[in-house]
Amino acid sequence: MSSNAISLVIRPRGKPIKNLPESVSVERDAPATEIFQKIAAASKFNINRLRVTKGSDGSPIPKTTEITVHDTGLRNKSAVDVKDLGPQIAWKTVFIIEYLGPLFIHPLFYYGRPFIYGTSAPPSELQKLSFMMVMLHFLKREFETFFVHRFSSSTMPFFNVFKNSGHYWLLSGLNMAYWIYNPNAPTARPSNPVITYIGIAHFVIGELANLSTHYTLKNLRRPGSTDRGIPQGLCFNLVTCPNYWFETMAWIGMTLVSWSLSSVLFTAVAFYTMALWAKKKERRYRKEFGDKYKRKRFVILPGIF
Known part of the structure; x- marks a missing residue:
């Protein structure tokens, strides 16, 4: 893991997602969409079915390239909750x-x-x-x-x-x-x-x-x-x-x-x-x-x- 990378703790919310990783590593200055991409790639899950929220306050992580991972307020070892939204x-x-x-x-x-x-x-x-x-x-x-x-x-x-x-x-x-x-x-x-x-x-x-x-x-x-x-x-x-x-x-x-x-x-x-x-x-x-x-x-x- 590079010096600019942080590790996020992944927690399932609602019905289980098969192969959901326990954690993912993302760069601090990467776009927020990178979080979704990393989780989707690791779990082999459709990215559009994922809802990711901050474990600290439940606020949603925006699926956008306009803000960085750091801008979301997430830090190393922060927890995020992942929910399956169902077929889209x-x-x-x-x-x-x-x-x-x-x-x-x-x-x-x-x-x-x-x-x-x-x-x-x-x-x-x-x-x-x-x-x-x-x-x-x-x-x-x-x-x-x-x-x-x-x-x-x-x-x-x-x-x-x-x-x-x-x-x-x-x-x-x-x-x-x-x-x-x-x-x-x-x-x-x-x-x-x-x-x-x-x-x-x-x-x-x-x-x-x-x-x-x-x-x-x-x-x-x-x-x-x-x-x-x-x-x-x-x-x-x-x-x-x-x-x-x-x-x-x-x-x-x-x-x-x-x-x-x-x-x-x-x-x-x-x-x-x-x-x-x-x-x-x-x-x-x-x-x-x-x-x-x-x-x-x-x-x-x-x-x-």
Whole structure:
């Protein structure tokens, strides 16, 4: 062991990991990812399944090249706890699977109306418009997954794909599609032009503004890094997560066009979920950036929530 190296005591946490070493040696000035690499190599275990925390206080060791082993606070003979997170799946893959649900289900109901509802009547104007809006929304989501989003973590637990996909495949997919394209749905009747145009305006503005905020968040992180920064730009001075604000705006527009309780349900569930995420992100910003961060009173809707 070189003079610059330290020995870390490895302790298993949770279910046992076969071949987990009792200790590993790492250089003090090596990137923190070296700890994960050494443990994974010694145990012949997938590095993405490992969660490593400091034995002294339980704080997680970041899997990053941005800080050194010494910067983590670990010293010679420090103990680290290693936990198996279970089978993992890439975040990007989960996003792709989630959004494929509505992209598959809505055309199935839209074009399969004669078989599903037993009607030969063509879709109404509102049904056509609702179909286009849903498809555009989720095609945009897939575009962002491939070309915009940069993920701070490479993987998530595999079984999360079922929970996450259920939200989209069932609520915005099966439930919305069944009711919107039904020949007896409100969308099958003549529309109120004023409400429809207001809905379209909400949808278009919300989608474009949401895309803009996603590019802002993308530019905070260099490719291949886990950098975090304080976002600045469109409405970030008003709320913590304007991307969630504009996402909600787009779905309100969709609801005004479709006049379906299924759209209301999905919008309400999505807003509640995003509200939890936004509050968590506000706490993280305050903790991570301290006085450098301008604290926000409202996390999604300015003056409301």
